[in-house]
Amino acid sequence: MTESIRTVVVDDHAIFRSGLKADLDGRIEVVGEAATVEEAIEVIHAVRPDVVLLDVHLPGGRGGGGAEVVAGCAPLLAETRFLALSVSDSAEDVVTVIRAGARGYVTKAISGAEISDAVARVAGGDAAFSPRLAGFVLDAFGTAAVASVDDELDKLSARELEVMRLIARGYSYKEVAKELFISIKTVETHVSAVLRKLQLSSRHELTRWAVDRRIL
Template identity: 65%
Template sequence: MISIVIVDDHPLARAGMLGELNRVGGFEIVGEAHDVDSAIDTVRALRPNVVLLDVHMPGGSGGGGAEVVRECVDMYPGTKFLAISVSDAARDVVAVVRAGARGYVTKDVTGERLGDAIRKVHDGDAAFSARLAGFVLDAFGTGAGDIADRDDELDRLTGREQEVMRLIARGMSYKEVASDLYISIKTVETHVSAVLRKLQLSNRHELARWAAARRIV
């Protein structure tokens, strides 16, 4: 049995991953955490084989999943990290891989494929879809590190605002975003208003063009 700690700030998301992994079989969920600080404490206390962690989480110094990896990966070399997120943006993938994660999957992954990714990471291999692997090759294989350079405009957004921004830019409705992120429609509206204000954009169509130009959707 591969021991797993699930890290996600949404209880329903954690429950969904736990249910899928129990259905697939071969995994023991030994702990859960909901933010950066509790994740670091849980990993240090339990030292699981694999940590399945969301990329955007509250707490710590604002580094999200990448911060958890940086704080634990050298201290506990027997623990591997697999990132999971609604985001498939290049800079998110590269940031967590730079920190030491062995793989990255998106939250629309099936239970079977998630299980396969966990086993690969546990065995010391990398686990990425073809598109996400391309980002990693661009950043590390060819030296094109500019893919991970911080965008000053993007830095104005919180982690949650970035998640909402990417989903809205892909054409999802407020209701669909709310369902995907396990938040209320009113909260989505609040985040979208904040995003448009911070980026000085007028509507979601301008937002879609802005995100596409930066290859973050």
């Protein structure tokens, strides 16, 4: 039997969360819920779901809504995928949450079956967008942006790129050393080189840089 897709639902309206859970099909297992930015980050870190169905506008935090939740879960982006679900179809909202690291964006006007399919696509590594919203993303992340990221990554050696990805995912220096079979001192040397080449000043900035470019 196919394993269910472990999902957290984040929305500040309890009635909507209840209705959404009832509409999702048998592939989806809701393992957590949250109504605010802080609750969402806490629950997601606690249960490590496959997918987070995330409202874009949420109370709490520093006012960043769904994008702030994604940023607060940056170390988990390799294993947990975010699908924005909102009444808003504005280009600004779409681009902001995708830039933060979400893998798709669907509006609340679609059916439960369509949302379930979108969750499954995102869980499988694909992107999922309601009609016309993908155009906003293509406009915002065009070929020039991709070329710019490629130019920046070309500055890094293969080993530096490996170290950068692991550090951005939240690994400690010790964990990176163990993963790559190198010394902690070598990890420190590589991190210093990465920060210098990318003109960053801290691990936090490195994580933000990687999340912004969706290269975790």
